Every structure is written in C-alpha cells, then in structure tokens.
Amino acid sequence: MMIPVECYYALSALLFFIGVYGFVTRRNLIAMLISIELVLNAVDINFAAFNRLLFPGLNEGFFMTLFSIGVSAAESAVAIAIILNVYRNFKSDTVDSISEMKN
Amino acid sequence: MGNIIMFCILAVVILGSAIMCVTTKRIMRAATFLLFVLFGVAGLYFLLDYTYLGAAQIAVYAGGVTMIYVFAIQLVSKRTLQGMVENLKQSRLLAGALLSLVGLATVLMVAMKNEFIFRAAEVNDVEVPMRTIGLALVGSEKYQYVLPFEFISLFLLACIIGALVVSRKIKED
Numbered sequence: 001m002m003i004p005v006e007c008y009y010a011l012s013a014l015l016f017f018i019g020v021y022g023f024v025t026r027r028n029l030i031a032m033l034i035s036i037e038l039v040l041n042a043v044d045i046n047f048a049a050f051n052r053l054l055f056p057g058l059n060e061g062f063f064m065t066l067f068s069i070g071v072s073a074a075e076s077a078v079a080i081a082i083i084l085n086v087y088r089n090f091k092s093d094t095v096d097s098i099s100e101m102k103n
Numbered sequence: 104m105g106n107i108i109m110f111c112i113l114a115v116v117i118l119g120s121a122i123m124c125v126t127t128k129r130i131m132r133a134a135t136f137l138l139f140v141l142f143g144v145a146g147l148y149f150l151l152d153y154t155y156l157g158a159a160q161i162a163v164y165a166g167g168v169t170m171i172y173v174f175a176i177q178l179v180s181k182r183t184l185q186g187m188v189e190n191l192k193q194s195r196l197l198a199g200a201l202l203s204l205v206g207l208a209t210v211l212m213v214a215m216k217n218e219f220i221f222r223a224a225e226v227n228d229v230e231v232p233m234r235t236i237g238l239a240l241v242g243s244e245k246y247q248y249v250l251p252f253e254f255i256s257l258f259l260l261a262c263i264i265g266a267l268v269v270s271r272k273i274k275e276d
Contacts, residue, residue, distance in 0.1 A: 002106065003106055003107055003110045003150075006214070006215070007110060007114075008147075009214050010211065010214075011114050011117065011118070011147075013207055013210045013211055013214070014118055014121075014207065015117060015118065015121055015140075016210075017203040017204075017206050017207040017210075018118070018121045018122055018124075018125055018203070019121070019125070020199075020202065020203050020206060021125055021199045021200060021202075021203040022124065022125030024195070024198065024199035024202055024203075025125070025195055025196050025199040026125070028130060030130055030134075030172065030175055030176055030179065031125075031130055031133055033172070034124060034133050034134065034137050034172065035124075035125060037137060037141075037164075037168065038121055038124065038125070038137070038140060041140065041141065041144045041164075044144065044160075045144060045147055048147070048148055048151055048153055048156060049147075049151060052151045052152070052153065053151075054219065058246070059231060059235065059236070059239060059246070060246070062153060062156060062231065062236075063239065063240075063248050063251075065153075065156055066155075066156060066159060067248075067251055067255055069156075069159055069160060069163050069164065070163070070255045070258075070259065071255065071258070072164075072168070073163050073164070073167055073168055073259070074258055074259050074262035074263075075262075076168050076171055076172070077171060077262050077263060077266045078262050078265055078266050078269070080171050080172070080174075080175045080266070080270075081265070081266035081267075081269040081270035082269055083175060083179060084175065084178060084179065084270045085269055085270060087178075087179045088272075093179045
C-alpha cells in the first residue's frame with residue numbers, strides 16, 4: 001500500500017506556507033529564523049518524496065536533500081552569529097530595532 | 104495500510120507543531136515545537152525508506168541546529184523566556200495570513216492540475232543501500248557527487264570560522 005505523492009505534496013505546501021506566515025508576522029529575529037527552518041524542511045520533504053515516488057531508480061533528490069541539510073546547518077550558524085552581534089550592538093533582538101543602516 | 108496510518112500521524116504531528124511554532128508567544132516554546140517538526144520530518148524520511156536521510160536529519164537538525172537555537176535564545180533574550188508578548192499588529196497578522204493562503208491556493212492548484220503526479224511508480228519497501236550512497240558521494244562520474252561533497256565540507260568550515268569571527272567579542276582598549 002503506497003501513499004500517493006499528492007499527500008506529500010499537500011503536506012509540504014502546508015508546511016511551507018506556515019513557515020511563510022511565521023516569517024511575515026514574527027518580529028523577533030530568532031523566531032524568523034525558526035520559520036525559515038520550517039520552509040527549508042518543506043522543500044526537503046518535496047525533494048525526497050518526489051525522488052522516491054516518481055523516480056525510484058535515481059538518487060538525485062536524496063542527495064539534494066542531504067546537501068540542503070548541510071547548507072541549512074551552516075546558514076543557521078552564521079545567522080545566529082549575526083543575531084548575537086545585533087543584540088550586542090542594539091540591545092534588542094527584533095528587526096524593528098535595526099534601523100541604523102537605513103538612510 | 105500501516106504506511107497510511109503512520110503518514111497521517113506524522114502529518115498531524117508536523118502540521119500541529121508547525122502551527123504552534125509560528126503562533127506561540129514564547130520563543131523557547133517555538134524552538135521546542137521546531138524540534139517536534141524536525142522529528143516528524145525525519146519520520147517521513149524513514150517512511151520513504153530513506154533511513155540514512157532520516158538519521159542525518161535527526162543528527163544535524165534535531166541534534167545540532169536546535170541546540171544552536173536554544174543557546175542563542177539563552178544568550179540573547181532573557182526577557183523572552185519569561186513570556187514576552189510580541190506586540191503583533193493585527194493588520195500584519197491579517198496580511199501574513201492572506202499572503203500564505205493565496206500562495207497555498209496557487210501552489211495546490213498548480214500541483215493538482217499537473218500531470219506528473221499520476222506518474223507515481225510502484226516502489227518496493229527497500230531502502231537505498233549504503234554502498235550506493237557512499238559510492239555516489241565520492242565518485243566523479245555522471246550522477247556522482249564528489250564536487251558538491253567537497254564543496255560543502257569547505258563551506259561548513261568557512262561558515263564555522265565566519266561565525267566565530269562575526270560573534271567574537273572585540274576587546275576595547
């Protein structure tokens with residue numbers, strides 16, 4: 001008994017837009033970063049499920065997901081470093097506080 | 104049959120945790136719910152018989168990335184742990200919800216009208232052998248990935264050094 005690929009598609013689309021919602025509504029930098037992780041995971045589900053269910057002989061989606069996991073780990077490390085620096089300079093962790101670079 | 108029940112449980116866990124993650128007021132709870140989402144996604148990989156991917160997901164994401172988040176939360180926002188109320192504007196919430204719903208409707212419509220999803224092949228419940236993964240990661244033929252593999256190791260190193268440089272405390276003298 002196989003799960004149809006539409007189910008994976010719908011699940012990942014829902015997860016993606018939950019992440020988008022969080023990214024648009026949140027003002028806290030770390031909360032925004034967490035929303036980005038949700039989006040990345042939605043994309044990873046798609047890669048893996050399409051590879052498995054539509055092209056079972058190949059492994060491209062598998063490796064794409066693997067590399068995406070690695071890249072997102074690196075991305076979050078750098079982003080956390082930047083957020084720590086922002087907090088040190090502006091004494092706040094919301095995006096509204098970073099207005100010094102404007103004008 | 105078991106597959107479908109498992110998928111439903113995982114879907115409920117993932118979507119419920121994700122919604123809680125983006126709506127909860129406390130940042131620490133958001134990180135915890137993110138952990139549940141990541142475990143659910145790892146469960147999906149196991150369900151697809153990509154056990155290696157599931158293991159990598161748990162090790163890198165659940166073990167590494169959420170730890171970074173927890174440390175960052177502890178370092179950055181002492182106040183938020185005591186239940187900081189984000190002053191969310193109603194209009195912003197509405198705009199975000201509208202944007203997400205419109206995007207979701209578009210994506211689902213495009214997907215369901217598409218033909219490719221009916222091409223789903225019947226796959227046996229066999230996992231990708233470890234030997235295939237290893238050979239593909241270090242081979243340089245077509246469909247083999249030594250270059251991205253090496254690149255990503257360098258990239259991780261560069262990111263770690265970059266993170267250290269950026270977050271280093273500059274001594275004032």
